[in-house]
Amino acid sequence: GESVGLHLPTLSVQEGDNSIINCAYSNSASDYFIWYKQESGKGPQFIIDIRSNMDKRQGQRVTVLLNKTVKHLSLQIAATQPGDSAVYFCAEYPGSSYKLIFGSGTRLLVRP
């Protein structure tokens, strides 16, 4: 089976509830952020992104919030569904670098 995420922090939510996944990023010069979703046996899938000149961006059932003061990023999922169960990664672009820096991820478990 899938071995990724054995030691990850886990968020367990009831189906239908809202989920909030948090991420602390490292570089104050980072100007672009992405959330990825990784389901078991699959590669990371782009969910939503946000630039540093914004503090909130909404997609379909997902919202990303950016707090540059404390270098914190969050992903909110509304009305969480079983299909949302996955590992979620935040990633940052540190300004002049062309390389994404990934967080270690959070596992989201949705209880039926």
Place this chain on the structure above:
Amino acid sequence: DADVTQTPRNRITKTGKRIMLECSQTKGHDRMYWYRQDPGLGLRLIYYSFDVKDINKGEISDGYSVSRQAQAKFSLSLESAIPNQTALYFCATSDSSWTGSTDTQYFGPGTRLTVL
């Protein structure tokens, strides 16, 4: 059809063997990347290529080499595999020419490599 494909999807090999992992993309992107993923460690960059003539080392390039055979193909080689290279390997692509998006990366399905 998937935009980013990786072969093989699973591979078991022995210490000392040479292994090649292949990545192909139909997205028309100029940038390609190889990552490895270990439990609890997220994704770590091995090599990246901004075009066919441009190859750069990532944070963990030791023990690996790459070849960018064409814009659409980027292969990763382990010249002499060792057990601590057992991991999930992902290829990714991004498009530097798309104004308004700073290199959003799109990932392949991954290769599970086990070195005995």
